[in-house]
Amino acid sequence: MQRIAALALAAAAGAPCALAQDAKTEIEKYQQMIADSSPVELFELQGETLWSKRQGPKDASLEQCDLGLGAGVLKGAYAQLPRYFRDEATKRVFGNEDRPSEMEYLSAYIAAQSRGAPMAPGTAHPKEAAAYELGRKLFFYRAGPWDFSCASCHGEPGKRIRMQELPVLSSRAGAGPVVATWPAYRVSNSQFKTMQWRINDCYRQMRMPEPTYASDLTIALATYLTVTGKGDPYRGPGTKR
Amino acid sequence: MRMTTALRVCAAATALAACADTPVAERHFSSESELREVQAVLKRDIHARGSATLARLEPDALQQACNLNGNAPTEALAKPLEAEQMATIRYPAGSLTGDWKRGEKIAQSGRGLQWNDGPKDVAGGSCYNCHELAPQEPSFGTLGPSLRGFGKVRGNTPEMQRYAYGRIYNSKAFNLCSQMPRLGQSGTLSEQQIKDLVAYLLDPESPVNR
Numbered sequence: 001m002q003r004i005a006a007l008a009l010a011a012a013a014g015a016p017c018a019l020a021q022d023a024k025t026e027i028e029k030y031q032q033m034i035a036d037s038s039p040v041e042l043f044e045l046q047g048e049t050l051w052s053k054r055q056g057p058k059d060a061s062l063e064q065c066d067l068g069l070g071a072g073v074l075k076g077a078y079a080q081l082p083r084y085f086r087d088e089a090t091k092r093v094f095g096n097e098d099r100p101s102e103m104e105y106l107s108a109y110i111a112a113q114s115r116g117a118p119m120a121p122g123t124a125h126p127k128e129a130a131a132y133e134l135g136r137k138l139f140f141y142r143a144g145p146w147d148f149s150c151a152s153c154h155g156e157p158g159k160r161i162r163m164q165e166l167p168v169l170s171s172r173a174g175a176g177p178v179v180a181t182w183p184a185y186r187v188s189n190s191q192f193k194t195m196q197w198r199i200n201d202c203y204r205q206m207r208m209p210e211p212t213y214a215s216d217l218t219i220a221l222a223t224y225l226t227v228t229g230k231g232d233p234y235r236g237p238g239t240k241r
Numbered sequence: 242m243r244m245t246t247a248l249r250v251c252a253a254a255t256a257l258a259a260c261a262d263t264p265v266a267e268r269h270f271s272s273e274s275e276l277r278e279v280q281a282v283l284k285r286d287i288h289a290r291g292s293a294t295l296a297r298l299e300p301d302a303l304q305q306a307c308n309l310n311g312n313a314p315t316e317a318l319a320k321p322l323e324a325e326q327m328a329t330i331r332y333p334a335g336s337l338t339g340d341w342k343r344g345e346k347i348a349q350s351g352r353g354l355q356w357n358d359g360p361k362d363v364a365g366g367s368c369y370n371c372h373e374l375a376p377q378e379p380s381f382g383t384l385g386p387s388l389r390g391f392g393k394v395r396g397n398t399p400e401m402q403r404y405a406y407g408r409i410y411n412s413k414a415f416n417l418c419s420q421m422p423r424l425g426q427s428g429t430l431s432e433q434q435i436k437d438l439v440a441y442l443l444d445p446e447s448p449v450n451r
Contacts, residue, residue, distance in 0.1 A: 023379065134279075134282065136269070137269060137270065137275065137278075137279050138279060138282070138283075140267075140269040140270075140308075141269075141270075141276075141279050141283075141308055142304055142307055142308055142312075143283065143297075143298060143300065143304060144297050144298070145297055145354055145422070145423075145427040145428070145429070146354070146422035146423075146427060146429075147303070147304060147307075147413075147420075147422060147423070148422075152384075152420055153384065158383070159382070159383050159384050160382045160383045160384070161370045161371070161382045161384065162369060162370060162380045162381065162382050163379075163380050164382075166384075203287075204293075204355050204356055204357065205355065207293065207297070207354040207355060207422075208287065208293060208297060208298075209287050209288060209289050209290055209293040209294060209295055209297055209298065209356065210287060210288055210289075210290040210293065210356060211286060211287050212286050212287065212288055215285075215286035215287075216282065216285075216286055217282055217283065217285075217286035217287065218286070220282075
């Protein structure tokens with residue numbers, strides 16, 4: 001089956017709220033602090049080493065891979081994902097929930113080569129339009145023992161879970177900063193994570209079973225979020241709480 | 242596409258209810274076949290993990306009605322379904338209120354039913370994720386209405402205990418497409434835990450009311 005390749009992307013940022021102004025200022029200070037001391041560059045370097053490392057039965061590196069802009073062209077390629085690819089290579093599943101795989105480091109390196117490029121995911125191909133449409137439906141579909149959809153938490157402006165402000169991910173203003181900052185270093189578990197992982201973590205909190213990595217479901221959601229938030233210059237890999 | 246606001250739904254909802262918990266209504270599915278399409282994708286692309294089994298993906302009549310009607314079903318559709326939800330509530334014999342101190346711990350805890358929760362983990366109500374309760378706890382969410390002073394305003398009467406117990410057990414019995422989880426019906430909280438939450442909400446000694 002053909003599908004859209006999403007080199008891992010996901011969700012959690014902020015929109016302002018009138019309450020608890022002091023706490024908000026403190027949280028902003030904390031966010032600045034963790035960004036200043038972020039080890040993101042180390043993950044990018046590991047990814048760069050992997051990109052050029054010759055390995056496997058063909059003793060080949062990834063350096064001539066075509067991520068959509070031509071063989072070996074990395075600059076700006078990440079900002080144009082998710083995108084439909086005809087080849088079958090994208091069907092392989094990478095990584096898992098608990099342990100970072102080499103894929104995450106590669107995503108750090110590749111995403112970093114798009115810094116400053118406006119997020120411009122694929123929208124023209126019928127497969128891309130179908131992925132967006134499926135993602136939109138998944139976003140609003142209530143399910144599971146707690147009857148949640150993505151929109152249960154990310155549907156109205158100015159809402160919080162505890163002190164955490166919730167971006168409205170069905171809006172340009174809410175989704176833009178989110179898709180422009182994943183993948184990211186996650187301070188709370190000291191790991192480099194993808195947006196796909198973050199979407200799965202929402203499913204965990206929704207009390208749902210687990211979406212399969214690189215499935216059409218996760219790619220459709222990433223496509224919906226990225227198309228909704230397109231236009232922001234990419235400024236990741238980010239650093240999240 | 243039909244758009245309504247949560248406000249109108251709230252005005253129609255029960256006067257007892259701390260309201261504003263219905264999502265902003267907007268239709269995203271035009272037919273049951275569109276819902277089946279999404280359900281097929283979920284079944285194909287989601288796998289069981291820990292306690293989170295695939296049985297959780299089976300939609301019930303309520304979820305179908307809320308998804309299909311942009312969380313704003315007509316009264317004619319909602320009333321019988323609300324009655325069905327009301328029938329799921331198992332009120333215990335005797336007192337409906339417990340210990341507010343235990344209730345506070347339950348209100349604070351966000352554990353339960355997640356795939357990383359172990360079999361020995363005791364579930365909480367995740368109340369503070371969405372509601373303001375005691376003024377001493379500044380870390381509260383705003384997805385649900387503030388419940389600060391809940392019992393002070395309403396009184397710790399048997400009728401109010403019954404309402405609070407039912408609302409926690411199955412919020413959908415009172416407002417079909419409420420955003421609040423059905424904490425008793427879903428098996429998240431036990432009878433005793435819900436009684437303790439009733440005390441946390443209504444007991445005059447509870448910090449919620451002081």
